[in-house]
Amino acid sequence: MIKQAFKSRVTPFAFLIAGLVAGCGEDAPPAPPPPEVGVYVVQPTQIANIVELPGRVQAVRTAEVRARVDGIIERRLYSEGTDVAAGTPLFQIDAREKQAEYDAAVGALSRAQAAAKNAAQVVERYAPLVDKEAISRQEFDAAVSAAAQAEADVLSAQAQVERAELDLDYTIVSAPLAGRAGRAQVTEGALVKASEATLLTTIEQLDPVYVNFSQSATDLLKLRRDIAEGRVKSLPLNRIKVTLVLEDGSVYERPGHLNFLDMSVDSSTGTVSLRSEFQNPNRLLLPGTFVRARVEGGIIENGIAVPPRAVQVKPEGAVVMVVGDDNMVSARPVKLGDLQGDKWVITDGLKPGDRVVVDGIQHIRPGAPVRIQGAKPVAPAATPAG
Incomplete structure (x- = not known):
């Protein structure tokens, strides 16, 4: 009798739950529409072929002022660290x-x-x-x-x-060239000898200055091949623009140009030496300063660049989200070049016509459908009455 009483109580409750579930199934809301995204359609364009290389500043001319006669230094005739003209007396030797x-x-x-x-x-x-x-x-x-x-x-x-x-x-030691005279290497009363070519001081010309840097012979070979095959339009050596990035990350305001390209490869490093020249009226560039030189080595005729917000930089590399013809999203690994203006240069991974997601990236995932901004939403299929 207990089992029968329990059964009589449970059965109506089970039917009630079943009825509620059936009712929910009939009134279930439709699936949400795919997220809307903004895309950037990749188009080929002319892009500067920029190569960034480390370099150091060097004075255009450096003169080591040395004793040419034996004698005792009587006086220093210049102020250390000042500009001197050619022929300016620097030291007086006992005459x-x-x-x-x-x-x-x-x-x-x-x-x-x-x-x-x-x-x-x-x-x-x-x-x-x-x-x-x-x-x-x-x-x-x-x-x-x-x-x-x-x-x-x-x-x-x-x-x-x-x-x-x-x-x-020669007992009056004069500046052989105009420039910035450095610290004196001898003091009054010091004995100097011509046979030992005693160093007295150094004079450096600081306007203009050179920046020396090196490029991999492999990269240079690739650039020459690209030029030969028409992918890159080259410029004359003295028209190749060079921009400097200083140690604090700021960009030097006066661009320079290449004025020397070595025609031999350093056997110990596998690099080719290059040199650029910069005007330096404010003496901001000092010899020995470490800089990064951005060399515009020609024009890429059919280059590809995308807005920075389309690029996701991850530990394993850069990735962009691409919308396919079926409006499905896929993650595409790309190789980044330089950031030029408001665009990232893409050297590999994209082709003209690709649709790259630039807006709404946070709402999408690879393999999911999306809707392009401005496109008509597709109405969901009607649920059959039952």
Whole structure:
């Protein structure tokens, strides 16, 4: 009887649940429409072929100022770290010894000139006598030879005077070129020697400056092949624009240009050396500074670029979401180039006509359908009455 009573109570309740479930099935809402997304249709365009390479700043001209005579430094005649003109006196070396050597050379020249004058007079006196046979031809020839030797002694003495005068001038050490004079490497009272070429200071020209960098020989070969096959339009060497990114991430305001491309490959690094030139009126670029050079190595005729918001950068690489012809989304790995203006350059992974999702990415997933913004929504199929 207990089982029968329980059964009589449960059965109506089960029928009630079944009825509710059946009623829910008949009134179930339709499936939500696919999410709406904005797309960017990939179109080929001309893009600058930019290569970013590390480099260092170098002075256009550097002069190491060294001692050319022996002596004691008496004075430093310039302010360290200032600009100097060519010929500006930099150091004074004690000139007393060189002055004495110059005076001695001048005295030796005077003696030689007096001896040459006397020898010339002897020849002048002997000339008429030899014709009258008052003296022998041998005596006359000896006088002529002595006069010639005396003239040679004069020339030698003149050279000694010029050398002594040059050494005397070298006691004033002057700037060989215009530029920024560096720190003095010697102080007053220091002994400098010409035989050791004692370094006194360094002068660097800082406007303009060079930036030296290297490119992989493999990358350069690929660029040349692209140029040969017409994929990249090349420019003359002096028209290849170079932009600098400084150590703090800022861009140097004055673009430069390439002015040197080495025609040999460094066997130890497998790279080719390049050099660019930049105007530097404010001395912002200092020799030895590390920079990144962005070289515009030609124009890519049919390049591809997409808005940055379409690119998802992940640890395994960059990905974009592409809408297929069936309006299904797929994740497409791409290879990024440079960020030029408001576009990411895509070097591999996309082709013209691809529809790349730029809006609504957060609402989609690969393999799911989407609806393009502006397209008419498809009405859901009517649920059959039952």
